Amino acid sequence: MRAVIRGEGGRFVYIVSALAALNGLLFGFDTGIISGAILFIDTAFELTPLVEGIVVSGAMVGAAAGAAVGGQISDRIGRKRFILLSAVVFFLGSFLMAVAPTVEVLVAGRMIDGIAIGFASIVGPLYISEIAPPSVRGGLTSLNQLMVTVGILSSYFVNYAFSGSGSWRIMLGAGMVPAVVLAVGMLRMPESPRWLYERGRTDEARAVLRRTRDGDIESELSEIEATVEAQSGNGVRDLLSPWMRPALVVGLGLAIFQQITGINAVMYYAPTILESTAFGSSQSILASVFIGTVNVAMTVVAILLVDRVGRRPLLLVGTGGMIGSLTVAGLVFQFADPTGGLGWLATLTLVSFVAFFAIGLGPVFWLLISEIYPLAVRGSAMGIVTVANWLANLAVALSFPVLLDGIGTPATFWLFGVCSVVALLFTYRTVPETKGRTLEAIEADLRSATGGAADVPGDD
Numbered sequence: 001m002r003a004v005i006r007g008e009g010g011r012f013v014y015i016v017s018a019l020a021a022l023n024g025l026l027f028g029f030d031t032g033i034i035s036g037a038i039l040f041i042d043t044a045f046e047l048t049p050l051v052e053g054i055v056v057s058g059a060m061v062g063a064a065a066g067a068a069v070g071g072q073i074s075d076r077i078g079r080k081r082f083i084l085l086s087a088v089v090f091f092l093g094s095f096l097m098a099v100a101p102t103v104e105v106l107v108a109g110r111m112i113d114g115i116a117i118g119f120a121s122i123v124g125p126l127y128i129s130e131i132a133p134p135s136v137r138g139g140l141t142s143l144n145q146l147m148v149t150v151g152i153l154s155s156y157f158v159n160y161a162f163s164g165s166g167s168w169r170i171m172l173g174a175g176m177v178p179a180v181v182l183a184v185g186m187l188r189m190p191e192s193p194r195w196l197y198e199r200g201r202t203d204e205a206r207a208v209l210r211r212t213r214d215g216d217i218e219s220e221l222s223e224i225e226a227t228v229e230a231q232s233g234n235g236v237r238d239l240l241s242p243w244m245r246p247a248l249v250v251g252l253g254l255a256i257f258q259q260i261t262g263i264n265a266v267m268y269y270a271p272t273i274l275e276s277t278a279f280g281s282s283q284s285i286l287a288s289v290f291i292g293t294v295n296v297a298m299t300v301v302a303i304l305l306v307d308r309v310g311r312r313p314l315l316l317v318g319t320g321g322m323i324g325s326l327t328v329a330g331l332v333f334q335f336a337d338p339t340g341g342l343g344w345l346a347t348l349t350l351v352s353f354v355a356f357f358a359i360g361l362g363p364v365f366w367l368l369i370s371e372i373y374p375l376a377v378r379g380s381a382m383g384i385v386t387v388a389n390w391l392a393n394l395a396v397a398l399s400f401p402v403l404l405d406g407i408g409t410p411a412t413f414w415l416f417g418v419c420s421v422v423a424l425l426f427t428y429r430t431v432p433e434t435k436g437r438t439l440e441a442i443e444a445d446l447r448s449a450t451g452g453a454a455d456v457p458g459d460d
Helices: 008-020 022-045 049-077 079-098 103-131 134-163 168-173 176-186 193-198 202-212 218-230 235-240 242-260 263-275 281-309 311-335 342-359 361-371 375-406 409-430 439-448
Strands: none
Touching (some): 008 022, 008 134, 008 202, 022 049, 022 079, 022 168, 079 168, 079 176, 103 134, 103 193, 103 361, 134 168, 134 281, 134 361, 193 218, 202 218, 235 242, 235 375, 242 263, 242 361, 242 375, 242 409, 263 375, 281 342, 281 361, 311 342, 311 361, 342 361
16 A cells, blocks of 8 residues: 555555455355365265255355445445444354254354355445545555455365364354454444535534544545435435446456356365365365465565555456466466376466455455445445456356366366456456545546546546
């Protein structure tokens, strides 16, 4: 993050943002924990391949449902209370999975957990983007994605720690811990000033801005006021209006491309992919930890750069690197000797792919969708886009084993590479630059545009 706020208000906004970013940790923990737990769940319940797929994908079904209603709930009850709700639901889902006596109860717990991460995937970046100053909004909002990667990595360590005993109930139940930390931490945090102002609670909004800013806050409050007064009052119907279409296309496009380029196929099935090489089970788990570590490290790099170089350059460089990594991965699996050094070579190509994702599509997608939508429909718009993201995630998770069996590992990676090429072209043609802009200025550009994108691509 280029700009550093040094006063008391600046320090406080970092604390608030870090706590809210724990929503991302819930998201990431659920993503990673099932990859290890399913090995032992399969043995405990003697799952068929179909039922195994249902157990893994149950959380994604729940997440799509949670995202579908989450935006409107967030707009209605406020960002802070919605964060508390997501923490409670995640706790309940994790508890139910830990004590599940049957597969049916386990799947129910997975779906409840999924509803919570559907909530969390919306409200984390939304809350941070609305409470952070423009100069550091990109870096602070990207903390949510950083915590996603930390959640994935921590789940890999939990999997490894309990793999010897096969304690899958402890693995899944461990999700209760971050849920409690998030809920307790958010109790004393403020509500979004923009949401407060829209509800006519002007004095409370001013008080929050004073707590989270250094210096004069009246100009920012005036921008919020002008934006609220300019709203048409049509709510969700605005999403279908001509002036909103460019932003909706950008959000939906990035939501789908983030998934169909293959990231969660790697995250969910990395041990399975690597076990097809000369790696054994323990080596595959350790390799997954290495992949998760690189994911965290490169997300930190993205956070440091996003307010310096902008959103578009990170997207373009990251997607370009993913194309190269996927191309090489296909070649490795096509020509390398499975009894030789394929395991480490395959791991390096997957690490490269994850690294480029972590500086581009990973954090920047969530940041952009928290910035480009008007205040009146921001929660609902993010809900729609997040539903698309989770449905694409579900499609990839279900189809990946089928693709491996049907067209083989090399062709599957090359297919993801083709999707990445299309994603690169889409980004170049449609995605605006929002670096350093207030949310109100971004909305003003969107409203004043007579056609095309909400901002000129590449314009700082």
